Amino acid sequence: MSDFAERLLVWFDGAGRHDLPWQHPRSPYRVWLAEIMLQQTQVRTVIPYYQRFTAALPSLSALAQAPLDQVLALWSGLGYYSRARNLHRTAGMCMDNHNGELPCDFAALSALPGIGRSTAGAILAQAHGLPFPILDGNVRRVLCRLHGIDDWPGAAATQQQLWGLAQSHLPDTRLADYTQAQMDLGASVCTRSTPRCDACPLRDQCAAHREQRTAQLPARRSKPALPQRETHMLLVLDKQQRLLLTRRPPTGIWPSLWSLPQVRDTGEADRWLAGIIKTGKSPQQLGEPLLHTFSHFRLQITALHYAMVQAKPIAGDNPDMQWRSLDALDQIGLPAPVRRLISRLAA
Ligand code: SF4
Structure with a gap:
Protein backbone atom coordinates (compact mmCIF):
# COMPACT_ATOMS: atom_id res chain seq x y z
CA MET A 1 0.00 0.00 0.00
CA ILE A 134 -11.57 10.30 -7.38
CA LEU A 135 -10.59 13.87 -8.13
CA ASP A 136 -13.09 16.24 -6.59
CA GLY A 137 -12.21 19.73 -5.36
CA ASN A 138 -10.94 18.44 -2.00
CA VAL A 139 -8.63 15.87 -3.55
CA ARG A 140 -7.33 18.34 -6.11
CA ARG A 141 -6.44 20.78 -3.33
CA VAL A 142 -4.64 18.14 -1.24
CA LEU A 143 -2.67 16.81 -4.23
CA CYS A 144 -1.69 20.26 -5.46
CA ARG A 145 -0.36 21.17 -2.02
CA LEU A 146 1.23 17.82 -1.28
CA HIS A 147 3.11 17.70 -4.59
CA GLY A 148 3.69 21.47 -4.87
CA ILE A 149 1.86 21.77 -8.21
CA ASP A 150 1.96 25.40 -9.33
CA ASP A 151 -0.37 25.26 -12.31
CA TRP A 152 -4.08 25.96 -12.16
CA PRO A 153 -5.74 22.56 -11.41
CA GLY A 154 -8.57 23.21 -13.90
CA ALA A 155 -6.16 23.20 -16.87
CA ALA A 156 -6.31 20.04 -18.98
CA ALA A 157 -2.62 19.19 -18.55
CA THR A 158 -2.80 19.68 -14.76
CA GLN A 159 -5.92 17.52 -14.57
CA GLN A 160 -4.09 14.76 -16.36
CA GLN A 161 -1.16 15.04 -13.96
CA LEU A 162 -3.52 14.97 -10.95
CA TRP A 163 -5.40 11.90 -12.22
CA GLY A 164 -2.06 10.13 -12.58
CA LEU A 165 -1.11 10.99 -9.01
CA ALA A 166 -4.53 9.98 -7.68
CA GLN A 167 -4.19 6.63 -9.46
CA SER A 168 -0.67 6.09 -8.12
CA VAL A 189 -7.91 19.50 7.72
CA CYS A 190 -6.59 20.63 4.34
CA THR A 191 -9.25 23.29 3.99
CA ARG A 192 -9.17 26.02 1.39
CA SER A 193 -8.38 29.05 3.54
CA THR A 194 -6.95 27.78 6.84
CA PRO A 195 -5.39 24.31 6.52
CA ARG A 196 -4.63 22.68 9.88
CA CYS A 197 -1.23 21.30 8.94
CA ASP A 198 -0.44 20.45 12.58
CA ALA A 199 -3.24 17.87 12.51
CA CYS A 200 -2.40 16.50 9.05
CA PRO A 201 -1.08 12.94 8.58
CA LEU A 202 0.73 14.04 5.38
CA ARG A 203 2.54 16.99 6.92
CA ASP A 204 6.10 15.72 6.65
CA GLN A 205 5.64 14.85 2.95
CA CYS A 206 3.86 18.05 1.96
CA ALA A 207 5.62 20.52 -0.35
CA ALA A 208 3.23 23.39 0.38
CA HIS A 209 3.73 23.01 4.14
CA ARG A 210 7.48 22.68 3.81
CA GLU A 211 7.75 25.72 1.55
CA GLN A 212 5.09 27.73 3.43
CA ARG A 213 2.97 28.04 0.30
CA THR A 214 -0.38 26.76 1.55
CA ALA A 215 -1.95 30.16 0.84
CA GLN A 216 -0.72 30.11 -2.78
CA LEU A 217 -1.71 26.52 -3.65
CA PRO A 218 -3.73 25.43 -5.44
CA ALA A 219 -3.23 28.24 -7.96
CA ARG A 220 -6.33 30.27 -8.76
CA ARG A 221 -7.46 31.23 -12.20
CA SER A 222 -7.85 34.97 -12.59
CA LYS A 223 -11.53 35.62 -13.16
CA PRO A 224 -13.06 38.49 -15.12
CA ALA A 225 -15.73 40.49 -13.24
CA LEU A 226 -19.21 39.05 -13.75
CA PRO A 227 -21.68 41.14 -15.74
CA GLN A 228 -24.82 42.25 -13.91
CA ARG A 229 -28.40 41.97 -15.21
CA GLU A 230 -31.58 43.40 -13.72
CA THR A 231 -35.08 42.02 -13.57
CA HIS A 232 -38.39 42.41 -11.71
CA MET A 233 -40.30 39.56 -10.13
CA LEU A 234 -44.00 39.83 -9.39
CA LEU A 235 -45.49 38.66 -6.10
CA VAL A 236 -49.16 38.67 -7.06
CA LEU A 237 -51.46 37.56 -4.24
CA ASP A 238 -55.21 37.17 -4.65
CA LYS A 239 -57.86 37.55 -1.98
CA GLN A 240 -57.56 33.86 -0.98
CA GLN A 241 -53.82 34.34 -0.30
CA ARG A 242 -52.87 32.39 -3.42
CA LEU A 243 -49.67 33.35 -5.19
CA LEU A 244 -49.34 33.51 -8.97
CA LEU A 245 -46.56 31.17 -10.23
CA THR A 246 -45.19 30.46 -13.70
CA ARG A 247 -43.02 27.59 -14.81
CA ARG A 248 -39.58 28.46 -16.18
CA PRO A 249 -38.72 27.32 -19.71
CA PRO A 250 -36.87 23.97 -19.99
CA THR A 251 -33.57 25.70 -20.86
CA GLY A 252 -31.73 28.67 -19.32
CA ILE A 253 -31.57 29.45 -15.61
CA TRP A 254 -33.68 27.33 -13.21
CA PRO A 255 -35.00 25.19 -16.07
CA SER A 256 -38.55 23.81 -15.61
CA LEU A 257 -38.84 25.07 -12.01
CA TRP A 258 -41.84 26.97 -10.78
CA SER A 259 -40.97 30.61 -10.15
CA LEU A 260 -42.43 34.10 -9.91
CA PRO A 261 -43.47 35.91 -13.10
CA GLN A 262 -40.48 37.89 -14.36
CA VAL A 263 -40.61 41.16 -16.35
CA ARG A 264 -38.28 44.00 -17.29
CA ASP A 265 -40.17 46.86 -15.60
CA THR A 266 -43.54 47.99 -14.20
CA GLY A 267 -44.85 48.89 -17.68
CA GLU A 268 -44.30 45.35 -18.89
CA ALA A 269 -45.77 44.05 -15.62
CA ASP A 270 -49.03 45.95 -16.24
CA ARG A 271 -49.31 44.65 -19.80
CA TRP A 272 -48.49 41.08 -18.79
CA LEU A 273 -50.95 41.05 -15.90
CA ALA A 274 -53.83 42.57 -17.88
CA GLY A 275 -55.09 39.12 -18.99
CA ILE A 276 -54.58 37.49 -15.61
CA ILE A 277 -55.99 39.83 -12.95
CA LYS A 278 -58.48 42.67 -12.84
CA THR A 279 -55.97 45.51 -13.05
CA GLY A 280 -55.95 48.92 -11.42
CA LYS A 281 -53.74 47.99 -8.49
CA SER A 282 -50.37 49.65 -8.17
CA PRO A 283 -47.57 47.41 -6.96
CA GLN A 284 -45.39 48.08 -3.92
CA GLN A 285 -41.68 47.38 -4.06
CA LEU A 286 -41.00 44.68 -1.46
CA GLY A 287 -37.71 45.38 0.30
CA GLU A 288 -34.35 46.15 -1.26
CA PRO A 289 -33.38 44.50 -4.57
CA LEU A 290 -31.91 41.04 -4.04
CA LEU A 291 -28.59 40.14 -5.67
CA HIS A 292 -28.09 36.54 -6.78
CA THR A 293 -24.86 35.27 -8.34
CA PHE A 294 -24.87 32.64 -11.08
CA SER A 295 -21.69 31.15 -12.52
CA HIS A 296 -21.63 33.60 -15.45
CA PHE A 297 -23.58 36.69 -14.32
CA ARG A 298 -25.18 38.42 -11.34
CA LEU A 299 -28.90 39.06 -11.27
CA GLN A 300 -30.41 41.99 -9.39
CA ILE A 301 -34.05 41.18 -8.64
CA THR A 302 -36.57 43.85 -7.64
CA ALA A 303 -39.71 42.36 -6.06
CA LEU A 304 -43.06 44.00 -6.88
CA HIS A 305 -45.95 43.09 -4.61
CA TYR A 306 -49.58 43.16 -5.83
CA ALA A 307 -51.91 42.51 -2.87
CA MET A 308 -55.54 41.35 -2.78
CA VAL A 309 -55.96 41.18 -6.55
CA GLN A 310 -58.94 39.66 -8.27
CA ALA A 311 -57.83 36.71 -10.42
CA LYS A 312 -59.29 35.98 -13.85
CA PRO A 313 -59.51 32.32 -14.99
CA ILE A 314 -56.20 31.18 -16.47
CA ALA A 315 -56.59 31.26 -20.25
CA GLY A 316 -56.61 27.86 -21.97
CA ASP A 317 -55.80 25.98 -18.75
CA ASN A 318 -52.15 26.92 -19.27
CA PRO A 319 -50.16 24.11 -17.48
CA ASP A 320 -47.23 26.47 -16.93
CA MET A 321 -49.15 28.93 -14.78
CA GLN A 322 -50.98 28.41 -11.50
CA TRP A 323 -52.39 30.13 -8.44
CA ARG A 324 -50.99 28.32 -5.43
CA SER A 325 -51.79 28.73 -1.76
CA LEU A 326 -48.89 30.09 0.28
CA ASP A 327 -49.29 27.03 2.55
CA ALA A 328 -48.64 24.63 -0.34
CA LEU A 329 -45.36 26.00 -1.66
CA ASP A 330 -43.25 23.30 0.03
CA GLN A 331 -44.58 20.69 -2.37
CA ILE A 332 -43.01 22.21 -5.49
CA GLY A 333 -39.50 23.09 -6.62
CA LEU A 334 -38.75 26.79 -6.28
CA PRO A 335 -35.30 28.42 -6.74
CA ALA A 336 -33.76 29.50 -3.41
CA PRO A 337 -33.75 33.27 -4.18
CA VAL A 338 -37.42 33.06 -5.18
CA ARG A 339 -38.21 31.41 -1.84
CA ARG A 340 -36.33 34.24 -0.11
CA LEU A 341 -38.43 36.83 -1.91
CA ILE A 342 -41.66 35.00 -1.01
CA SER A 343 -40.60 34.85 2.65
CA ARG A 344 -40.62 38.68 2.62
CA LEU A 345 -44.42 38.49 2.38
CA ALA A 346 -44.55 37.09 5.91
CA ALA A 347 -42.34 39.91 7.20
S1 SF4 B 1 0.30 19.50 5.45
FE1 SF4 B 1 -1.15 21.17 5.35
S2 SF4 B 1 -1.18 21.81 3.21
FE2 SF4 B 1 -0.18 19.81 3.30
S3 SF4 B 1 -1.80 18.35 2.86
FE3 SF4 B 1 -1.67 18.56 5.07
S4 SF4 B 1 -3.13 20.18 5.64
FE4 SF4 B 1 -2.78 20.27 3.43
Whole structure:
Protein backbone atom coordinates (compact mmCIF):
# COMPACT_ATOMS: atom_id res chain seq x y z
CA MET A 1 0.00 0.00 0.00
CA SER A 2 1.32 3.50 -0.78
CA ASP A 3 2.60 5.53 2.15
CA PHE A 4 0.02 8.19 1.30
CA ALA A 5 -2.87 5.69 1.53
CA GLU A 6 -1.54 4.07 4.68
CA ARG A 7 -1.21 7.37 6.56
CA LEU A 8 -4.59 8.52 5.35
CA LEU A 9 -6.34 5.35 6.49
CA VAL A 10 -4.75 5.44 9.95
CA TRP A 11 -5.86 9.06 10.26
CA PHE A 12 -9.36 8.18 8.99
CA ASP A 13 -9.81 5.46 11.61
CA GLY A 14 -9.35 8.02 14.35
CA ALA A 15 -10.62 11.27 12.88
CA GLY A 16 -12.72 10.55 9.78
CA ARG A 17 -16.49 10.54 9.44
CA HIS A 18 -18.04 7.12 10.01
CA ASP A 19 -21.67 7.99 10.60
CA LEU A 20 -22.78 9.73 7.41
CA PRO A 21 -26.26 8.65 6.31
CA TRP A 22 -25.03 7.27 2.97
CA GLN A 23 -22.57 4.98 4.78
CA HIS A 24 -25.40 3.05 6.49
CA PRO A 25 -26.36 1.19 4.37
CA ARG A 26 -23.85 1.93 1.62
CA SER A 27 -25.83 0.81 -1.44
CA PRO A 28 -24.96 2.00 -4.98
CA TYR A 29 -28.18 4.07 -5.12
CA ARG A 30 -27.49 5.81 -1.80
CA VAL A 31 -23.82 6.47 -2.61
CA TRP A 32 -24.73 7.82 -6.05
CA LEU A 33 -27.38 10.15 -4.63
CA ALA A 34 -24.92 11.45 -2.00
CA GLU A 35 -22.18 11.99 -4.57
CA ILE A 36 -24.50 14.03 -6.79
CA MET A 37 -25.80 16.10 -3.87
CA LEU A 38 -22.25 16.71 -2.61
CA GLN A 39 -21.15 18.24 -5.92
CA GLN A 40 -20.88 21.98 -5.15
CA THR A 41 -22.51 21.51 -1.72
CA GLN A 42 -21.13 20.86 1.77
CA VAL A 43 -21.91 17.76 3.83
CA ARG A 44 -23.79 19.56 6.59
CA THR A 45 -26.08 21.23 4.04
CA VAL A 46 -26.64 17.99 2.16
CA ILE A 47 -27.60 15.74 5.13
CA PRO A 48 -31.17 17.00 5.74
CA TYR A 49 -31.89 17.05 2.00
CA TYR A 50 -30.48 13.55 1.67
CA GLN A 51 -32.60 12.21 4.51
CA ARG A 52 -35.76 13.81 3.12
CA PHE A 53 -34.99 12.53 -0.39
CA THR A 54 -34.27 8.94 0.63
CA ALA A 55 -37.32 8.84 2.92
CA ALA A 56 -39.53 9.84 -0.02
CA LEU A 57 -37.66 7.91 -2.74
CA PRO A 58 -35.77 5.05 -1.06
CA SER A 59 -34.71 3.18 -4.20
CA LEU A 60 -33.65 3.71 -7.77
CA SER A 61 -36.97 2.33 -9.05
CA ALA A 62 -38.92 4.72 -6.78
CA LEU A 63 -36.89 7.61 -8.19
CA ALA A 64 -37.47 6.46 -11.78
CA GLN A 65 -41.23 6.26 -11.21
CA ALA A 66 -41.54 9.61 -9.38
CA PRO A 67 -42.78 12.64 -11.33
CA LEU A 68 -39.99 15.11 -12.13
CA ASP A 69 -41.88 17.78 -10.17
CA GLN A 70 -41.57 15.69 -7.00
CA VAL A 71 -37.83 15.21 -7.57
CA LEU A 72 -37.36 18.95 -8.13
CA ALA A 73 -39.40 19.73 -5.01
CA LEU A 74 -37.19 17.40 -2.92
CA TRP A 75 -34.16 19.13 -4.44
CA SER A 76 -35.52 22.62 -3.97
CA GLY A 77 -32.96 24.82 -2.19
CA LEU A 78 -29.89 22.72 -3.10
CA GLY A 79 -29.34 24.64 -6.35
CA TYR A 80 -27.77 23.43 -9.62
CA TYR A 81 -31.05 21.78 -10.61
CA SER A 82 -29.59 20.01 -13.64
CA ARG A 83 -28.25 17.55 -11.05
CA ALA A 84 -31.81 16.60 -10.05
CA ARG A 85 -32.97 16.27 -13.65
CA ASN A 86 -29.95 14.10 -14.48
CA LEU A 87 -30.67 11.88 -11.46
CA HIS A 88 -34.20 11.35 -12.70
CA ARG A 89 -33.08 10.63 -16.28
CA THR A 90 -30.35 8.28 -15.13
CA ALA A 91 -32.77 6.34 -12.92
CA GLY A 92 -35.06 5.86 -15.95
CA MET A 93 -32.13 4.74 -18.12
CA CYS A 94 -31.01 2.23 -15.49
CA MET A 95 -34.54 0.78 -15.35
CA ASP A 96 -34.62 0.50 -19.16
CA ASN A 97 -31.07 -0.61 -19.92
CA HIS A 98 -29.35 -1.96 -16.78
CA ASN A 99 -31.92 -4.24 -15.09
CA GLY A 100 -32.96 -1.52 -12.65
CA GLU A 101 -29.43 -1.14 -11.19
CA LEU A 102 -26.58 1.32 -11.55
CA PRO A 103 -24.00 -0.51 -13.68
CA CYS A 104 -20.79 -1.48 -11.89
CA ASP A 105 -18.76 -1.17 -15.08
CA PHE A 106 -16.81 2.11 -15.21
CA ALA A 107 -17.48 2.90 -18.89
CA ALA A 108 -21.24 2.23 -18.62
CA LEU A 109 -21.52 4.13 -15.34
CA SER A 110 -19.60 7.20 -16.46
CA ALA A 111 -21.68 7.38 -19.66
CA LEU A 112 -24.86 8.11 -17.65
CA PRO A 113 -26.12 11.71 -17.34
CA GLY A 114 -24.48 13.67 -14.53
CA ILE A 115 -21.90 10.97 -13.69
CA GLY A 116 -18.39 12.13 -14.62
CA ARG A 117 -15.13 10.31 -14.09
CA SER A 118 -14.73 11.28 -10.43
CA THR A 119 -18.33 10.50 -9.48
CA ALA A 120 -18.15 7.12 -11.23
CA GLY A 121 -14.93 6.37 -9.34
CA ALA A 122 -16.48 7.39 -6.02
CA ILE A 123 -19.51 5.14 -6.58
CA LEU A 124 -17.42 2.12 -7.64
CA ALA A 125 -14.95 2.56 -4.78
CA GLN A 126 -17.52 3.19 -2.06
CA ALA A 127 -20.35 0.88 -3.11
CA HIS A 128 -18.28 -1.98 -4.60
CA GLY A 129 -14.77 -1.55 -3.12
CA LEU A 130 -13.22 -1.28 -6.61
CA PRO A 131 -9.87 0.50 -7.15
CA PHE A 132 -10.89 3.72 -8.91
CA PRO A 133 -9.54 7.16 -7.96
CA ILE A 134 -11.57 10.30 -7.38
CA LEU A 135 -10.59 13.87 -8.13
CA ASP A 136 -13.09 16.24 -6.59
CA GLY A 137 -12.21 19.73 -5.36
CA ASN A 138 -10.94 18.44 -2.00
CA VAL A 139 -8.63 15.87 -3.55
CA ARG A 140 -7.33 18.34 -6.11
CA ARG A 141 -6.44 20.78 -3.33
CA VAL A 142 -4.64 18.14 -1.24
CA LEU A 143 -2.67 16.81 -4.23
CA CYS A 144 -1.69 20.26 -5.46
CA ARG A 145 -0.36 21.17 -2.02
CA LEU A 146 1.23 17.82 -1.28
CA HIS A 147 3.11 17.70 -4.59
CA GLY A 148 3.69 21.47 -4.87
CA ILE A 149 1.86 21.77 -8.21
CA ASP A 150 1.96 25.40 -9.33
CA ASP A 151 -0.37 25.26 -12.31
CA TRP A 152 -4.08 25.96 -12.16
CA PRO A 153 -5.74 22.56 -11.41
CA GLY A 154 -8.57 23.21 -13.90
CA ALA A 155 -6.16 23.20 -16.87
CA ALA A 156 -6.31 20.04 -18.98
CA ALA A 157 -2.62 19.19 -18.55
CA THR A 158 -2.80 19.68 -14.76
CA GLN A 159 -5.92 17.52 -14.57
CA GLN A 160 -4.09 14.76 -16.36
CA GLN A 161 -1.16 15.04 -13.96
CA LEU A 162 -3.52 14.97 -10.95
CA TRP A 163 -5.40 11.90 -12.22
CA GLY A 164 -2.06 10.13 -12.58
CA LEU A 165 -1.11 10.99 -9.01
CA ALA A 166 -4.53 9.98 -7.68
CA GLN A 167 -4.19 6.63 -9.46
CA SER A 168 -0.67 6.09 -8.12
CA HIS A 169 -1.77 6.56 -4.49
CA LEU A 170 -4.61 3.99 -4.61
CA PRO A 171 -4.44 1.21 -1.98
CA ASP A 172 -5.34 -2.44 -2.69
CA THR A 173 -7.93 -2.67 0.07
CA ARG A 174 -10.42 -0.52 2.01
CA LEU A 175 -11.31 1.51 -1.08
CA ALA A 176 -14.54 2.84 0.45
CA ASP A 177 -12.76 4.12 3.55
CA TYR A 178 -9.88 5.48 1.50
CA THR A 179 -12.25 7.44 -0.74
CA GLN A 180 -14.11 8.88 2.24
CA ALA A 181 -10.79 9.65 3.96
CA GLN A 182 -9.65 11.84 1.07
CA MET A 183 -12.90 13.80 1.16
CA ASP A 184 -12.73 14.15 4.95
CA LEU A 185 -9.12 15.32 4.96
CA GLY A 186 -9.90 18.02 2.40
CA ALA A 187 -13.06 19.10 4.22
CA SER A 188 -11.73 19.15 7.79
CA VAL A 189 -7.91 19.50 7.72
CA CYS A 190 -6.59 20.63 4.34
CA THR A 191 -9.25 23.29 3.99
CA ARG A 192 -9.17 26.02 1.39
CA SER A 193 -8.38 29.05 3.54
CA THR A 194 -6.95 27.78 6.84
CA PRO A 195 -5.39 24.31 6.52
CA ARG A 196 -4.63 22.68 9.88
CA CYS A 197 -1.23 21.30 8.94
CA ASP A 198 -0.44 20.45 12.58
CA ALA A 199 -3.24 17.87 12.51
CA CYS A 200 -2.40 16.50 9.05
CA PRO A 201 -1.08 12.94 8.58
CA LEU A 202 0.73 14.04 5.38
CA ARG A 203 2.54 16.99 6.92
CA ASP A 204 6.10 15.72 6.65
CA GLN A 205 5.64 14.85 2.95
CA CYS A 206 3.86 18.05 1.96
CA ALA A 207 5.62 20.52 -0.35
CA ALA A 208 3.23 23.39 0.38
CA HIS A 209 3.73 23.01 4.14
CA ARG A 210 7.48 22.68 3.81
CA GLU A 211 7.75 25.72 1.55
CA GLN A 212 5.09 27.73 3.43
CA ARG A 213 2.97 28.04 0.30
CA THR A 214 -0.38 26.76 1.55
CA ALA A 215 -1.95 30.16 0.84
CA GLN A 216 -0.72 30.11 -2.78
CA LEU A 217 -1.71 26.52 -3.65
CA PRO A 218 -3.73 25.43 -5.44
CA ALA A 219 -3.23 28.24 -7.96
CA ARG A 220 -6.33 30.27 -8.76
CA ARG A 221 -7.46 31.23 -12.20
CA SER A 222 -7.85 34.97 -12.59
CA LYS A 223 -11.53 35.62 -13.16
CA PRO A 224 -13.06 38.49 -15.12
CA ALA A 225 -15.73 40.49 -13.24
CA LEU A 226 -19.21 39.05 -13.75
CA PRO A 227 -21.68 41.14 -15.74
CA GLN A 228 -24.82 42.25 -13.91
CA ARG A 229 -28.40 41.97 -15.21
CA GLU A 230 -31.58 43.40 -13.72
CA THR A 231 -35.08 42.02 -13.57
CA HIS A 232 -38.39 42.41 -11.71
CA MET A 233 -40.30 39.56 -10.13
CA LEU A 234 -44.00 39.83 -9.39
CA LEU A 235 -45.49 38.66 -6.10
CA VAL A 236 -49.16 38.67 -7.06
CA LEU A 237 -51.46 37.56 -4.24
CA ASP A 238 -55.21 37.17 -4.65
CA LYS A 239 -57.86 37.55 -1.98
CA GLN A 240 -57.56 33.86 -0.98
CA GLN A 241 -53.82 34.34 -0.30
CA ARG A 242 -52.87 32.39 -3.42
CA LEU A 243 -49.67 33.35 -5.19
CA LEU A 244 -49.34 33.51 -8.97
CA LEU A 245 -46.56 31.17 -10.23
CA THR A 246 -45.19 30.46 -13.70
CA ARG A 247 -43.02 27.59 -14.81
CA ARG A 248 -39.58 28.46 -16.18
CA PRO A 249 -38.72 27.32 -19.71
CA PRO A 250 -36.87 23.97 -19.99
CA THR A 251 -33.57 25.70 -20.86
CA GLY A 252 -31.73 28.67 -19.32
CA ILE A 253 -31.57 29.45 -15.61
CA TRP A 254 -33.68 27.33 -13.21
CA PRO A 255 -35.00 25.19 -16.07
CA SER A 256 -38.55 23.81 -15.61
CA LEU A 257 -38.84 25.07 -12.01
CA TRP A 258 -41.84 26.97 -10.78
CA SER A 259 -40.97 30.61 -10.15
CA LEU A 260 -42.43 34.10 -9.91
CA PRO A 261 -43.47 35.91 -13.10
CA GLN A 262 -40.48 37.89 -14.36
CA VAL A 263 -40.61 41.16 -16.35
CA ARG A 264 -38.28 44.00 -17.29
CA ASP A 265 -40.17 46.86 -15.60
CA THR A 266 -43.54 47.99 -14.20
CA GLY A 267 -44.85 48.89 -17.68
CA GLU A 268 -44.30 45.35 -18.89
CA ALA A 269 -45.77 44.05 -15.62
CA ASP A 270 -49.03 45.95 -16.24
CA ARG A 271 -49.31 44.65 -19.80
CA TRP A 272 -48.49 41.08 -18.79
CA LEU A 273 -50.95 41.05 -15.90
CA ALA A 274 -53.83 42.57 -17.88
CA GLY A 275 -55.09 39.12 -18.99
CA ILE A 276 -54.58 37.49 -15.61
CA ILE A 277 -55.99 39.83 -12.95
CA LYS A 278 -58.48 42.67 -12.84
CA THR A 279 -55.97 45.51 -13.05
CA GLY A 280 -55.95 48.92 -11.42
CA LYS A 281 -53.74 47.99 -8.49
CA SER A 282 -50.37 49.65 -8.17
CA PRO A 283 -47.57 47.41 -6.96
CA GLN A 284 -45.39 48.08 -3.92
CA GLN A 285 -41.68 47.38 -4.06
CA LEU A 286 -41.00 44.68 -1.46
CA GLY A 287 -37.71 45.38 0.30
CA GLU A 288 -34.35 46.15 -1.26
CA PRO A 289 -33.38 44.50 -4.57
CA LEU A 290 -31.91 41.04 -4.04
CA LEU A 291 -28.59 40.14 -5.67
CA HIS A 292 -28.09 36.54 -6.78
CA THR A 293 -24.86 35.27 -8.34
CA PHE A 294 -24.87 32.64 -11.08
CA SER A 295 -21.69 31.15 -12.52
CA HIS A 296 -21.63 33.60 -15.45
CA PHE A 297 -23.58 36.69 -14.32
CA ARG A 298 -25.18 38.42 -11.34
CA LEU A 299 -28.90 39.06 -11.27
CA GLN A 300 -30.41 41.99 -9.39
CA ILE A 301 -34.05 41.18 -8.64
CA THR A 302 -36.57 43.85 -7.64
CA ALA A 303 -39.71 42.36 -6.06
CA LEU A 304 -43.06 44.00 -6.88
CA HIS A 305 -45.95 43.09 -4.61
CA TYR A 306 -49.58 43.16 -5.83
CA ALA A 307 -51.91 42.51 -2.87
CA MET A 308 -55.54 41.35 -2.78
CA VAL A 309 -55.96 41.18 -6.55
CA GLN A 310 -58.94 39.66 -8.27
CA ALA A 311 -57.83 36.71 -10.42
CA LYS A 312 -59.29 35.98 -13.85
CA PRO A 313 -59.51 32.32 -14.99
CA ILE A 314 -56.20 31.18 -16.47
CA ALA A 315 -56.59 31.26 -20.25
CA GLY A 316 -56.61 27.86 -21.97
CA ASP A 317 -55.80 25.98 -18.75
CA ASN A 318 -52.15 26.92 -19.27
CA PRO A 319 -50.16 24.11 -17.48
CA ASP A 320 -47.23 26.47 -16.93
CA MET A 321 -49.15 28.93 -14.78
CA GLN A 322 -50.98 28.41 -11.50
CA TRP A 323 -52.39 30.13 -8.44
CA ARG A 324 -50.99 28.32 -5.43
CA SER A 325 -51.79 28.73 -1.76
CA LEU A 326 -48.89 30.09 0.28
CA ASP A 327 -49.29 27.03 2.55
CA ALA A 328 -48.64 24.63 -0.34
CA LEU A 329 -45.36 26.00 -1.66
CA ASP A 330 -43.25 23.30 0.03
CA GLN A 331 -44.58 20.69 -2.37
CA ILE A 332 -43.01 22.21 -5.49
CA GLY A 333 -39.50 23.09 -6.62
CA LEU A 334 -38.75 26.79 -6.28
CA PRO A 335 -35.30 28.42 -6.74
CA ALA A 336 -33.76 29.50 -3.41
CA PRO A 337 -33.75 33.27 -4.18
CA VAL A 338 -37.42 33.06 -5.18
CA ARG A 339 -38.21 31.41 -1.84
CA ARG A 340 -36.33 34.24 -0.11
CA LEU A 341 -38.43 36.83 -1.91
CA ILE A 342 -41.66 35.00 -1.01
CA SER A 343 -40.60 34.85 2.65
CA ARG A 344 -40.62 38.68 2.62
CA LEU A 345 -44.42 38.49 2.38
CA ALA A 346 -44.55 37.09 5.91
CA ALA A 347 -42.34 39.91 7.20
S1 SF4 B 1 0.30 19.50 5.45
FE1 SF4 B 1 -1.15 21.17 5.35
S2 SF4 B 1 -1.18 21.81 3.21
FE2 SF4 B 1 -0.18 19.81 3.30
S3 SF4 B 1 -1.80 18.35 2.86
FE3 SF4 B 1 -1.67 18.56 5.07
S4 SF4 B 1 -3.13 20.18 5.64
FE4 SF4 B 1 -2.78 20.27 3.43
